[in-house]
Amino acid sequence: MSTVIEQPVHVRMIASAPRMDTVPATLRYDPEDPFAVHMTFPAPATLEGTEVSWEFARELLEAGIDAAAGVGDVRVRPYGYDRTVLEFHAREGVAMVHIRTVELRRFLQRAQLLVPTGLEHQHLDLDRNLTALLRDAC
Template sequence: MVTAVEQTVHARLIVTAGLSCDFVARLGYRPEDPFAVRLTFPAEISLDGTEQTWTFARDLLGEGMLAPAGAGDVHVWPCGPHRTMVELHGPEGAAMLRLRSAEVRAFLARSYAAVPEGAEDPRADLASLLVALVGGV
């Protein structure tokens, strides 16, 4: 059985030029939702004092490690060799985060070990599942 992948990442919330806040966030991946990753912020940095989670495509995070990626509410891009930027847009406004690229790469490697790229679609192994269900008949 493949288990969920979780990893803490050091993050910096960039409020304005010269004003930022360092914190520890969590990246999460669940094989039962194979296309998505979750980025969870601790309660102490959220506007309403509760833990907040953003869910977006695992591919977006991987692509954004190499070149600017994203459309809509989530954008990811490399910021030099050691940092990755994540920009989030919601009803309350926008947030700009800087993550350590090594931690993001380690998380992605673990998520791809759990569910390899291209194996996310549960229909991909439908023939094997059907054979198992009907006993090879």
């Protein structure tokens, strides 16, 4: 049985529409998908009016706390001494959020206790993934 980490956080939306100063979001880490972090935003915080979840590398989040990281759909960088900016790039535009760095560090420390960096491969079930991939190909 796997322990999944879910940590509620409050983020400040930058140039959001509809206009909201802060919104709740959830950071999620599942050791069965050891390289990934999920960040979910509730329906009222999105342009579509539906819940939106982004998946990106845990390594990206770790790197982006101390220096700008990422060149794709998700980018992370420090902002001042106590905030981190996450940018989410999509066809519809760019969403930027500020989050307290201490909250990200706490989340990453909890994930690190479950799956230390460099040992992610030990938590992959390659046989199950390959079976699912081959089943879907038929």
